[in-house]
Amino acid sequence: MQLDVDISSKSYTSANGKRQQVIAGMTFTLRRGEVGVVVGPSGCGKSTMLRILAGLDSDYQGKVSQPAGARLAMVFQEPRLLPWRSVEDNVRLAAPDVAEDRLSAIFAVLELEGHRSHFPGELSLGLARRAALARAFAVEPDFLILDEPLASLDDALAARLREEIATLVASRPMITLLVTHSMDDAVRLGDRIFLLSSRPARLLHTVPIAVPRAQRSNELIAAIKADLARLDFSVS
Amino acid sequence: MLRLLSFALLLATWWIAAAVAGSVKLPPPSAVLAVAIAEAQSGALFLHLGATLARVTLAFTLSMAIGSALGYWMGRSRLANRLGDPWLILLLNLPALVVIVLAYIWAGLTEVAAIAAIAINKLPTAVVTLREGARALDPALDEMAKVFAFPRGRILRHVLLPQLAPYIAAAARSGLSLVWKIVLVAELLGRPNGIGFEIGVAFQLFDIPLLLAYSLSFAAVVLVIEAVIVQPFERRASRWRLRAA
Numbered sequence: 001m002q003l004d005v006d007i008s009s010k011s012y013t014s015a016n017g018k019r020q021q022v023i024a025g026m027t028f029t030l031r032r033g034e035v036g037v038v039v040g041p042s043g044c045g046k047s048t049m050l051r052i053l054a055g056l057d058s059d060y061q062g063k064v065s066q067p068a069g070a071r072l073a074m075v076f077q078e079p080r081l082l083p084w085r086s087v088e089d090n091v092r093l094a095a096p097d098v099a100e101d102r103l104s105a106i107f108a109v110l111e112l113e114g115h116r117s118h119f120p121g122e123l124s125l126g127l128a129r130r131a132a133l134a135r136a137f138a139v140e141p142d143f144l145i146l147d148e149p150l151a152s153l154d155d156a157l158a159a160r161l162r163e164e165i166a167t168l169v170a171s172r173p174m175i176t177l178l179v180t181h182s183m184d185d186a187v188r189l190g191d192r193i194f195l196l197s198s199r200p201a202r203l204l205h206t207v208p209i210a211v212p213r214a215q216r217s218n219e220l221i222a223a224i225k226a227d228l229a230r231l232d233f234s235v236s
Numbered sequence: 237m238l239r240l241l242s243f244a245l246l247l248a249t250w251w252i253a254a255a256v257a258g259s260v261k262l263p264p265p266s267a268v269l270a271v272a273i274a275e276a277q278s279g280a281l282f283l284h285l286g287a288t289l290a291r292v293t294l295a296f297t298l299s300m301a302i303g304s305a306l307g308y309w310m311g312r313s314r315l316a317n318r319l320g321d322p323w324l325i326l327l328l329n330l331p332a333l334v335v336i337v338l339a340y341i342w343a344g345l346t347e348v349a350a351i352a353a354i355a356i357n358k359l360p361t362a363v364v365t366l367r368e369g370a371r372a373l374d375p376a377l378d379e380m381a382k383v384f385a386f387p388r389g390r391i392l393r394h395v396l397l398p399q400l401a402p403y404i405a406a407a408a409r410s411g412l413s414l415v416w417k418i419v420l421v422a423e424l425l426g427r428p429n430g431i432g433f434e435i436g437v438a439f440q441l442f443d444i445p446l447l448l449a450y451s452l453s454f455a456a457v458v459l460v461i462e463a464v465i466v467q468p469f470e471r472r473a474s475r476w477r478l479r480a481a
Contacts, residue, residue: 056383071385076376080377093384
């Protein structure tokens, strides 16, 4: 079971009538159990790529073959919760078959236990992001897409949530694709790192990390980051 | 409390005006109340109120259901909007009287004609309101529902209806007041019962207490329905807003 991505081109017509190319070429494969991390400059077309992979945009040249019958879950850049349903209802609507003990476990890991009956409008952004993560994990997906789930959170909280994502990803064999600006997130979470060029996005380098996530020491992470920095690539 | 005071002020004004104008043109509240009680005791008041309410309920339900579906469709599909727009503008600007008279001519002085005419009058405002609602739907939530593979029923109940609820409430509110007005005209012109028919009788006899007794009973029923059905629905629909206006 794997995800094959081969997008040769994606463009759209902007408001002033000009044709804009967003993606110029991207080919990669992700296997079950692997975490792919996409890193690229701001506005390079990462979110466009994710929309194509999630099946929300079919207007592109190329081919994306999702594993047949795969259950999809996505954490969007904004939490995208239903404001008129409680946190628990938001999760249950996406994952109607989730068992109560599994749900409790997810809420416990994400420290949402006390917020089950709150409406999204009553939550801070950090809590709302956690609720969106809870929803994605409750689905027990085969294919998980995370679009900058840790952006605009303070460092301590981001680090904790990163640990939680690592725990949850390890708990199930699934294909995971994470988009981030942070090299630190990329090196700590990824099995393979995809480095994209600025717009129109092209896949510049694929960097595999052989050492399992749990065994990566801080020295190793620093070394990999230094290696990445030497590549002809910069994250703005 | 303030409402009661305001109501008492209205009654007092009426009483004084009746005393000044003379009881032939404007009977005092007590005379109107006496007529209303007499009509209620004979059962006629409830018969006519019931007939009118039944027509209102049917026409309102019909036009809300069809109007909401059409409005949603026109808000979501550009083609539907292009096809429907000329009809909508025509219906919006067609005087109620024209629709009622034509309905009676084409379908006879029947119940079907009356209800259809009332429904057609209300339909375009429901369509216009719901079309705005459908245009304002959040595409981000559509995408969320698609990614998590929500089935249609769940999308309708948990994603679409909560977003459309304020528009449905607005359409119901404005539509109901329109239907209250038009139903009486339809009854006056071609029905043998209902408040509108009875007002027609009172007009021909110049029986002002009778006219006021029926009009005010009708107004009271409208107020009760507003307070018991429409306003609680609006409150419930906006419960999730932290501090709803």
